[in-house]
Amino acid sequence: MGRKLIIAAVTLGVAFSICIVSQKRMDAMRSRTFEQELLYLPNEKLLDGFTAGMSSVVADLLWIQCIQYTAEQFRGDFKFVWLDHMLKTITRLDPYFTDVYQWGGVFLAMLKHDDDASINLLKSGIPHNPTSWQLPFEIARTYVLNRKDEVNGARYMAMAAATGDPPQFVIDWAKNLQQRHNMYDVERGMWLDIIQHSGDESMRGTAQRRLTEVDLRQLCDALTEALKAYSTRTGSVPASLQEMVDSGDLARLPEDPLGGSFIITADGTVLSTSVLDTEKEARIRLLNGWIEKFEVKERRLPAKLDELITSGITHGLPVNPFPGAQWEYDPATGQVK
């Protein structure tokens, strides 16, 4: 019995070694580059029809091949000829695969230096992924960094800042670009377009609120200018807007259609509480998302918000947009207020 087992094991070992050797030989004889393999990548429409419902899995496999192709080209001749075709095929097979749009956009813009292809790919993903801030953000980045076109960059950065749960730096970048290019009309047009053409009721509701917030932000800018004139003349910052009405610098107290009020910061800037509320909610959602990630990673809730930084979840915490206000964090429930 023991002898038979040894003979069988040796036979299997020899047979397996022969298999490996012959496989290596065949691989060497049939070795094709990625370029040659991609010549056989079928039309994405055809691929979609004949994957027997496995289009999402095929998209995953193609995405892995796309990463390998990009790495090979990066180390090789740096041409990326087939990159665009691969990315289009993958996004056609799985239109909700946001990472492919995002990373594909980066590969096309930064490695292949094909801005048009990058922007087109990212734009094609927005209707399928309307809550993904990364797609308009990458478009904005391509406009600003590659094309030095800050006007279009500001348009898409505003869209990124108002989409999903963008991190603080996106909101700040959008605000800076908008202020530099007085983009209120462009932003207003963008929201009006969504109100008129979006089939999603909640998207239209959000766009309506954002449209009112654009008016409020513009009003705050005008009030801040009037306040600066008042301060220059009187040598002091008014405690409330009523003081400016009483002095005749304002015809009447402005109204907030969203039910909020106007506050004056110590440096003389007028802010709308409705706009601040929206910013605060977005930042709270972001913080709560990080806390959830922390809980999954560490199997406990953070004792303090600073632990989100020390654990590597984020590089920095967003500030409470209300001047002087701090986040209220409950370590027992893991919720930020």
Next chain:
Amino acid sequence: MRILAVAQNTFREAVRDKVLYVLLFFAASTILGSKALGWISIGQDVKIVKDISLAAVSIFGVLIAIFVGTSLVYKEIDKRTIYTIICRPMARWEFIAGKYLGMALLLAIVTAVMTLVTTGYVLSLGGSVDATFFQAVLLIYWELLLITALAVLMSSVTSPILGALIVFSAFVVGHATTILIDLPDHFKGTWTEFVLTCVYYVIPNLSNFNIRAEAANGVAVAPAYVLWAMAYGSVYTIMLLVLASLAFEDKDV
């Protein structure tokens, strides 16, 4: 009562089938092995695991439905055990309905087990599963019910091997029916377009049950869509079972 007795017996018989366990083993291996592909992605591990796991639930469910389903009636005739059943006061359609219900129960349990394994695996990898994930599983099960009905029909009219080939072809073609109506412009208004449109409506469109991409990417699906897809699947299933009953009614056993 008679239908339930046949269903119970069919379930017991199917559970004893070794093919079921071989397929379940491969399904579990595919689900647990899917992480290997995630390693070579750029942080899309959980999405890839969800995709492959849902595909495994679907494809192995279909294979079980085909291999077990296409031999359901044929085996009874071949082994002549059918005589002990049809000599009893039982209509032939009741026999078909019982066979089908037994398979439906088996598939429900198999789908539930595979979903449980997938959910546990995704959670252990730090991912999460939402309502769309379970909607996707529900529609996979509904698709399996339709495939099983087709398998039972084939089992009543042909041999298991030919039946398995026809059902598997129907599964592949059922996911590609949209190409029948996605024609180039020069086909507009022609007889070809008319015939292909008719074929499009006759072949069950199995892509209606495919919301796996949405589930893997966490995109919400309207509950009304799921209900429509279930209604569509139920009607086709009933039609196929009626055809299976009619075919078996006239069969000389």
